[in-house]
Amino acid sequence: MNTAFRIFIVEDDPTYQRMVRYFLELNPDHEVHTFATGQECLDNLNLRPHFVSLDYSLPDMTGEEVLMRIKAFDEHINVVILSGQRDIDIAVDLVARKGAYDYITKEKDFRARLESHIQNIKNKLDLEEEVDQLRQEVVAKYDFTRSVIGGSPAMQRVFRLLEKAVRTNITVSVYGETGTGKEVIAKSIHYNSPRRNAPFVAVNMGAIPKDLLESELFGYEKGAFTGAIARKKGQFELSDGGTLFLDEIAEVDLNLQAKLLRAIQEREVTRVGGEEPIPFDARIIIATHRDLAQEVKEGRFREDLYYRLLGLTIELPPLRERGHDIILLAHFFLKSFLEQNHLPPLKLAKEAKNKLLGYNFPGNVRELKAIMELAAVMASEDEINAEDIQFRSIRKEEAFLTKELTLEEYKKRIIQHFLNKYDQDVLLVADKLDIGKSTIYRMLKEEKEQI
Numbered sequence: 001m002n003t004a005f006r007i008f009i010v011e012d013d014p015t016y017q018r019m020v021r022y023f024l025e026l027n028p029d030h031e032v033h034t035f036a037t038g039q040e041c042l043d044n045l046n047l048r049p050h051f052v053s054l055d056y057s058l059p060d061m062t063g064e065e066v067l068m069r070i071k072a073f074d075e076h077i078n079v080v081i082l083s084g085q086r087d088i089d090i091a092v093d094l095v096a097r098k099g100a101y102d103y104i105t106k107e108k109d110f111r112a113r114l115e116s117h118i119q120n121i122k123n124k125l126d127l128e129e130e131v132d133q134l135r136q137e138v139v140a141k142y143d144f145t146r147s148v149i150g151g152s153p154a155m156q157r158v159f160r161l162l163e164k165a166v167r168t169n170i171t172v173s174v175y176g177e178t179g180t181g182k183e184v185i186a187k188s189i190h191y192n193s194p195r196r197n198a199p200f201v202a203v204n205m206g207a208i209p210k211d212l213l214e215s216e217l218f219g220y221e222k223g224a225f226t227g228a229i230a231r232k233k234g235q236f237e238l239s240d241g242g243t244l245f246l247d248e249i250a251e252v253d254l255n256l257q258a259k260l261l262r263a264i265q266e267r268e269v270t271r272v273g274g275e276e277p278i279p280f281d282a283r284i285i286i287a288t289h290r291d292l293a294q295e296v297k298e299g300r301f302r303e304d305l306y307y308r309l310l311g312l313t314i315e316l317p318p319l320r321e322r323g324h325d326i327i328l329l330a331h332f333f334l335k336s337f338l339e340q341n342h343l344p345p346l347k348l349a350k351e352a353k354n355k356l357l358g359y360n361f362p363g364n365v366r367e368l369k370a371i372m373e374l375a376a377v378m379a380s381e382d383e384i385n386a387e388d389i390q391f392r393s394i395r396k397e398e399a400f401l402t403k404e405l406t407l408e409e410y411k412k413r414i415i416q417h418f419l420n421k422y423d424q425d426v427l428l429v430a431d432k433l434d435i436g437k438s439t440i441y442r443m444l445k446e447e448k449e450q451i
């Protein structure tokens, strides 16, 4: 702890009071205050003691009453009851039911026990401080103005939606190819929302075997099935107060979809093998790389669940459509990798940038991250050159020609692709494709009219 550890001794026996004060003050980190009555102690609670040693029998009120009023003032104050032999039963009850930290009897080992309690409470407070600090760090990490990198018009649109999403509890559905950052977006929403101090729980529906998914989501009661040796909470319950991120939602089978719908609609779950409905309060964020509307059309996804989950829709564009973001992200990943590995800075050569800009990134941002990390390792001297950038994607490029469009439609797609790639810069795209800029303007006008 950085500040003094503040101790209240509430004790009407002056000899005891002096003795306890003496040995506790031997530790220079302790700030000790003594009070002979319950009222005096209560009057000074604004000093915010970390620890109160409370004699059970005081002249003006019982230890129970003082305890209750301390807890009503601030339930985090740790109170140890000092009791005589005849009050032990009451003291035990105060620990079990009224929130006292423990009780001590005034016997030989009294000093050792008091000191051990104080040490435990200090450790507990240190841990709480550490957890708080870590929590702040996570929150700062997911401040989306810093953690989600992107300056392209497509990502600016995403940022505007993120700002709207964090203000309410609306369900959010995130669509995007693999590696486009769906989970990063979900975390950013959580850590920028008022729910940031409650849990963010992510469940990858595609990664859990089908027959385990239900108990994973909803939990189970002891004896619900062979192997259920103790009751277990499900992810819905664990996300209470926070955010539940259901990744790869399209992978859930129709049977479980019905149960999901019920849970989300009623805002309560029933554990497998249980009867009692358990309410939960979590914001739901879903993600998929599939076209969920198409899944509905083909009968693989329930229409009612689809509409329930739709909420605010965020479409993450593939990296190849984010223009200069490729370079922003490349620098970002390069810098973090070098920092994490305590390596000196590296520049990114122009040819290396051009090589990156000309690639279609089937694995999206995740692939770029891996490429940059490898490039940092491969680079000699202080620069990453074109040959340090290695593409090893195992995914095929989009099967462009299998779509069977008309030549005119292909033309539009190609122009649109280049517009996205070069941040809607018509002149640059006209130059790259070697066509007249009026062709592009005409196409854009036609599209507008169709809308």
Ligand SMILES: Nc1ncnc2c1ncn2[C@@H]1O[C@H](COP(=O)(O)OP(=O)(O)OP(=O)(O)O)[C@@H](O)[C@H]1O
Pocket: 147, 148, 149, 150, 176, 177, 178, 179, 180, 181, 182, 183, 184, 185, 247, 289, 365, 366, 369
């Ligand atoms: N805009 C971004 N800014 C910074 N990092 C990003 C961004 N988008 C993605 N990343 C990083 O790329 C990697 C992949 O992101 P993430 O896991 O969120 O993708 P995903 O779409 O959920 O993937 P999948 O569909 O495979 O589950 C992560 O390391 C993530 O931190």
